[in-house]
Every structure is written in structure tokens, then in C-alpha cells.
Amino acid sequence: MKLFPIVTAILVCVALYFVVLDRATLLGFAGRFVPEPNNAPTQLAELPADTEAVEDDGRMNVIVRRSEAQVTENAVLLRGRTEALRLVDVAAETSGRVISTPIRAGAFVSEGQVMCEIDPGTSQTELEEAQARLAEAEARVPEARARLPEARAMLAQARAQLESAQIDGNAAARLNESGFASETRAASAAAATAAAEAGVESAAATVQGAEAGVQSALASVRSAEAQVTRAENAIEDLTIVAPFSGLLETDTAELGALLQPGTICATIIQLDPIKLVGFVPEAQVDRISLGATAGAQLASGREVQGEVTFVSRSADPQTRTFRVEITVPNVDLTIRDGQTADILIQTEGTPAHLLPSSAMTLSDDGQLGVRIVVDGVVEFAPVTMMRDTARGVWLSGLPQTADVITVGQEFVTAGVEVRTTLEELTQ
Structure with missing residues (x-):
């Protein structure tokens, strides 16, 4: 084993000990080798007598921004779609074969233009027959x-005969009582009176029969008129026309096709003006009013503008949202039905703070x-975020002027006293 690496490791450990754990001893040892300058003071100068030490009162420093409320334009943002003003399946009301040339999808049709024409068959004959019955019924009325x-x-x-018979009967009865007339004459007068009464009843029945005959003749006329009207309507139903001006979404019925009542001749759509439909949450529905200006950006990037024409009074039971409709001009018919749109509805300005x-x-x-x-004490103020911008967020719910903590708000709570420093705002 070599001795040099071991010695080197020991020296490094000793050096680290003095550097990290016993720095004061190391600095004192090193200071003995630093020469003192000739003009160095031998002792520290005393502090001036009027200098007071700043004591830490324990309050935390925070940075606040003094914010003034501004009236900002506010809007309700919705996501919706475009919807045709009208979309109708025009169907046949009678049966028959189509005898008209079809009009292809995409064509523009005007109100009242013929789209499908059905073979009349015997419809004209039935009309003439109904008209003849009407003339016959009308002829019976004068008779x-x-x-x-x-x-x-x-x-x-x-009635005159009855009155005369009653006079004769009364006279005969009085003469009979006085003894100047026989009982036979009195009985004959009574019989004549009864016969006159029967004649009045018969005449009255004849009058009622004549009046009933007039009513029957008039009823026959009305029935014949109804038959004529039905025959005329049946002829009108043979021609199917456009109920309004618009574009055909489908071809009209093909030549020779058999139509039944309810069979669709064509589908027509009206796109001018067009509607923007969105659903607003119940928390914001009161902010939208009829006639409010609204804009939208379609999925294609096109921007359009219109006004609110309908706000539903009943919420959707599933989503608890309210339907809102905005009418937008579409003279060139370039806006299509069913396009996605981001809708922005303008509302009244609201005081808010930009923070x-x-x-x-x-x-x-x-x-x-x-x-x-507030007066050096922290308070929590609930806010509502109106919208987010590149400069910050617009918040409502604060006082007109507020000192808002922008740095240190996460380290303090309501009721804590703090020292404040105003934030320097730069453009």
C-alpha cells in the first residue's frame, strides 16, 4: 500500500473540517499572516449618538398594487352552430304520378314556383260534376x-175561418140558453169551430213544411258548394309549389314517380337570414337581452355580426341551459347550415380591476x-373572473379602490398585520 494517497486524503479531510465546520479558527490563523496597514484605526469608530437601531416588529413585508376599478366592456362567450331560418320537407297531399321534369338539388326556387306536378286524371270531371250538382241545388231554392x-x-x-166559427158558436150557445135556438144549431156551431181549429193546425203544418223545404234546399246548396270546393282543392293539390324562396336540398320527385299523401316532393331550405344558435348557462342568461349586438367566428375563420332575436324562457331539462338565437344577414348564401361558431354577445359594461x-x-x-x-391588515376578497387578456385578468367584486397583494399573498392569511410596499408599474 502506498503511503502518499493516504496522507493526501488525511490532509484534505482536515482542510474540509476547518473550512466547513471551524471556519473561525481558520480565519484567525490566516489573519496572523496579513500585515496591518500603518493608517488602520486601532478601534472602531463609535456610532453617532442620534442613530437609532431599527427594531424588527415581526410583521411580514408584502408588495401591493393600488388598483382602481375601470368600466370594461363585457361579453358572454358561447359555442354554438349556424341554423337555417327554415328547413321544410314539402310533401304531396294527394296521390298520382309525377308529370313534371325534376329540378336538381342546389337550385334556387322562388316562392310559388312549381316543383312537382301530378297527373290530374279525372279530377276535372269530378269538379264539373260537383258544379252541376251545385247548379241543380241552387235551382230548387226559388221553388x-x-x-x-x-x-x-x-x-x-x-185562422179567419176559426175566428168566424168561434163567433157563430158563441152566438148559438147564448141563443140556446135563452131558448131562441135549438141544441142542434149549437152543436153544429161547435163542430164548425172544431173544424176551423183543425184547419189552422193543418195550415200551420203546411207553413212549417214549406220552411223546412227552403232549409233543405239551402242545405243541398251548401253541400254542393262543399263538393265543388273539395274538387277544386284536389286540383290545386296536383301542383306542389315552393312555400318560400330558398335552395333545394334534394332533387324534386322524378318524372313518372308515384306519389302518395305524405310522400316528399323535395326539401327546401332558407338561408337568408341565417340563425346562430347557442346555449347559455343559467348563471349568465340574465345578462343577455333582446336586440343585443353579437358577433361570431365560424370554423372557417369568417367573422359575422348580428343581433339577439330570441332568448328561451325554458331551460333544457338535461343541461340546464337556455337557447339563444342570433339573426345574421346572409345575402350571398355562403354561410351554411350546421357550421360551428364561437359566439360573443355584448352586454353592459361592468366595473372591474385588471390584475x-x-x-x-x-x-x-x-x-x-x-x-x-385594509389599514395594514390582510383581508380575503372573493372575486369573479370576467375574462383573461394578455395584460392580465379582469376581476369584479372588489371595492372601487383596493390595495391588492401581488407578492406574498400565499404567505399571509386574513387578519394578519403586514408592512406594505407599493408595486412600481411599468408599461
Whole structure:
């Protein structure tokens, strides 16, 4: 074994001992070899009498920013989609074969333009037959009405005869009681009165029959008119037209295709104007009002602008959100149905403080806030984060002026006294 490495290790250990553990002895030993300058004072100068030692009072130093509230433009951010103003499947209301040339998908159709035309078949014949029945029913009405005056005249005559018979009967009865007329004459007068009453009842029944005949004739006219209307509607149903101006999403029914009631002729979509649909949480729905300006950025990068035209009064039972619709002009029809959109709805300005995000902290119960200093004492102030920017975060819920701790907020708690240093803000 060589002796030199062992000696070297021992010397290194001794040196490390004095350097690390007994530095004072090492410095004292080394100081004896340093020459003292001739002009070095022999003793320390005494401190001035008026110099007072600064005592540490135990309060922690923190850095605060004196923040003033500013009215900032606020907005509600939603993620939604575009939705066509109208999307309708135009279906047939009658059966028959298509006799019109189909219009291909993507074509623009105007309101009232023919999309599908069905073979009329016997529809025109049925209309003419219904019109003939109507004319026949209308011809019966004057005849029925003509019977009514005759029946009323007969009733008036029967009532006059009854009145005359009643007078004769009364006279015969009085003469019989006085002994100037026989009982036979009185009985004959009573029989004549009964016959006159029967005649009145018969005449009244005739009048009722004439009135019923008029009503029956009028009912026949109304029935015939209904048949004519049905025949006309059946002819109208043979031509299927566009209910509004828009684009065809599908081809119209092919020539020769058999359509049944409910069979789709074509699907038409209206894209001008178009709707932006989003769902706002219940915590923010009261901030949105009808007519508010809104903007959106589509997935393609295009930006559009419109206004709020609908805010739902009923929440979705699953998500507890409210439907919001924004109407946007789309004259060139370049915005499509179903595109994803990031929607920003403008709301009223709100006083807020612009602070660094690092100033935010959590309370013991997990509430978001910042720590402020009031009269040298730390307080926890709950805040609501409005939005994040490159310069910091906008927070609401603080007083108009607040000393917010920006450095050291994690080392103090509410109720602790601190010494504050104002933060120097640089642009």
C-alpha cells in the first residue's frame, strides 16, 4: 500500500473540517499572516449618538398594487352552430304520378314556383260534376221559397175561418140558453169551430213544411258548394309549389314517380337570414337581452355580426341551459347550415380591476379571490373572473379602490398585520 494517497486524503479531510465546520479558527490563523496597514484605526469608530437601531416588529413585508376599478366592456362567450331560418320537407297531399321534369338539388326556387306536378286524371270531371250538382241545388231554392207564401196565406185563411166559427158558436150557445135556438144549431156551431181549429193546425203544418223545404234546399246548396270546393282543392293539390324562396336540398320527385299523401316532393331550405344558435348557462342568461349586438367566428375563420332575436324562457331539462338565437344577414348564401361558431354577445359594461393572474388565490373553502390590505391588515376578497387578456385578468367584486397583494399573498392569511410596499408599474 502506498503511503502518499493516504496522507493526501488525511490532509484534505482536515482542510474540509476547518473550512466547513471551524471556519473561525481558520480565519484567525490566516489573519496572523496579513500585515496591518500603518493608517488602520486601532478601534472602531463609535456610532453617532442620534442613530437609532431599527427594531424588527415581526410583521411580514408584502408588495401591493393600488388598483382602481375601470368600466370594461363585457361579453358572454358561447359555442354554438349556424341554423337555417327554415328547413321544410314539402310533401304531396294527394296521390298520382309525377308529370313534371325534376329540378336538381342546389337550385334556387322562388316562392310559388312549381316543383312537382301530378297527373290530374279525372279530377276535372269530378269538379264539373260537383258544379252541376251545385247548379241543380241552387235551382230548387226559388221553388221551395215560392211554396212558403202560399202556405202562409192558407194559414191566415184558416185562422179567419176559426175566428168566424168561434163567433157563430158563441152566438148559438147564448141563443140556446135563452131558448131562441135549438141544441142542434149549437152543436153544429161547435163542430164548425172544431173544424176551423183543425184547419189552422193543418195550415200551420203546411207553413212549417214549406220552411223546412227552403232549409233543405239551402242545405243541398251548401253541400254542393262543399263538393265543388273539395274538387277544386284536389286540383290545386296536383301542383306542389315552393312555400318560400330558398335552395333545394334534394332533387324534386322524378318524372313518372308515384306519389302518395305524405310522400316528399323535395326539401327546401332558407338561408337568408341565417340563425346562430347557442346555449347559455343559467348563471349568465340574465345578462343577455333582446336586440343585443353579437358577433361570431365560424370554423372557417369568417367573422359575422348580428343581433339577439330570441332568448328561451325554458331551460333544457338535461343541461340546464337556455337557447339563444342570433339573426345574421346572409345575402350571398355562403354561410351554411350546421357550421360551428364561437359566439360573443355584448352586454353592459361592468366595473372591474385588471390584475395579474398570479394575484388570485383560493380561500380555505376553495373560493376564488385575492388578498387585499385594509389599514395594514390582510383581508380575503372573493372575486369573479370576467375574462383573461394578455395584460392580465379582469376581476369584479372588489371595492372601487383596493390595495391588492401581488407578492406574498400565499404567505399571509386574513387578519394578519403586514408592512406594505407599493408595486412600481411599468408599461
